[in-house]
């Protein structure tokens with residue numbers, strides 16, 4: 001099969017796997033690997049029409065459970081120092097630039113970016129996430145897809161895609177469309193799980209970062225850079241460490257039962273069921289493991305094989 005990212009003609013079946021974390025479907029999904037650019041992908045035509053059905057209610061982060069206020073404060077601190085810190089380090093003066101965060105979830109990043117002086121907005125498809133985000137940053141959340149903003153002739157100086165591109169079909173056409181929303185040098189920040197990371201190699205089809213079947217494309221650093229350059233972007237910076245995501249992927253791969261988001265989705269699914277003692281114990285266990293995993297996550301990143309890859313690129 002031809003690789004949809006680099007056109008290498010001989011991509012091979014690599015994994016057959018089920019939805020391990022959210023169990024939205026009991027079927028097996030086939031993932032193909034391109035040995036040239038390293039991408040691991042599903043055939044778009046097999047899943048394009050059904051992709052929306054694979055997202056369970058609650059598939060976006062929101063503090064929940066007995067530790068919710070502590071979790072919210074902790075999460076905000078991490079997003080401020082991790083994602084926002086990366087974005088503001090790219091700007092000569094972080095005042096007034098118009099930013100769009102695509103797949104903004106509950107709007108934490110938009111709120112923090114706005115607080116840091118950016119003219120920040122979010123775009124989100126999930127109605128339930130939009131309702132929560134609107135409460136955090138009223139008037140700054142668009143509900144819909146990027147084409148809605150293209151038709152409205154909206155323009156932004158910088159667009160961020162944190163853990164979004166891997167969920168999309170036709171990523172090349174998507175990136176070309178985003179260029180219609182960018183003005184000036186057109187800054188773009190993309191963060192995706194790195195299928196070439198050490199933990200991805202270690203856990204194989206059991207790696208949390210694959211999130212099958214919601215990830216259509218699981219990028220390696222090489223394949224992401226190739227895609228961005230092919231779409232006309234110039235790469236300026238590549239980073240492999242994420243304080244928020246890398247250690248979390250390691251802990252959730254080792255102990256799937258502790259993963260906070262799948263726990264939350266499960267609780268939503270079992271409406272009426274009370275927050276059990278077992279769940280509270282799991283919540284308490286997760287945080288120290290997450291902290292303990294940080295040195296390993298940092299080591300991976302130093303070796304250039306971190307669990308995420310974040311790229312800063314521009315149109316010029």
Ligand SMILES: [Zn+2]
Pocket residue numbers: 003004005006007008034035036037038039223
């Ligand atoms: Zn390829």
